[in-house]
Amino acid sequence: MKGKIRMSMELSKVYISYKHDSKYDGELDSIKKGLQNNGIGFSIDQTSLGYKDDIEEYEKEIGQADRVIMIITPGYFKSLACMFEMTQIFKHGRVEERVFPIVDMGYIPRNGDGLSQIKKFWQSEKKKKAQELAKESGNSRFRITEIKKIDNIICQLDDLWQFIVHVNTGSIDELTKDDAAMLIVALKKSLPTPLVDREMNGSSLMSADTKPTTPRAVSQYGDKSIYIENNSGDIIIN
DSSP: OOEEEEEEOOOOOEEEEOOOOGGGHHHHHHHHHHHHHTTOOEEOHHHHOOTTOOHHHHHHHHHHOSEEEEEEOHHHHTOHHHHHHHHHHHHTOOHHHHEEEEEOOTTSOSSHHHHHHHHHHHHHHHHHHHHHHHHTTTOOHHHHHHHHHHHHHHHHHHHHHHHHHHSOOOOHHHHHHHHHHHHHHHHHHTOOOOEEEEEETTOOOOOTTTSOOSOEEEOOSSSOOEEEOSOOSOEEEO
């Protein structure tokens, strides 16, 4: 008989989307330490991007992630790379479920005036890129790609603003103190309900609620017997 019994209650790898800024190094370290202490795998460009890796592909990977911590700061709003990550995150939907925002707006008003301010910034950036493209006779694929990214940023800004203005994010100090304890609690609450999958010849799928809790034993005709009780990991029977 061949089969596999698997009980799963794991948090998928968490990605961190942020703008490099030494001002927030302490908060970033607290988040990483909290994730590590709680056995939650995470991906951040500092350690996940290797030599010659494709940066844009990694940004797209962040956009598709099941869980993303977005550290939204004034510098984040004005970074083409960060805002491209934002467009990818929103492109894949379920933002309320997938995204855990940590917001420090700084000098940017957390209202319609702030939205107008950021839109004007990107509209100005688009104009600059278009002028640079014209000087290059319109033949620069790199400039064209930049302009397309900015167009997507401008189109997505209302959704981003709706999210960060209407969702209670608390303060960055509260979310990152004590090794980001409050953030870790929120991440753990997003865990799926434990499930038991059974893939055995002739057996049916059994849920955690209906699974027998009596001790299980496997007898072997040989020198030793095998006894298994209260197992919560993988049991492979060959």
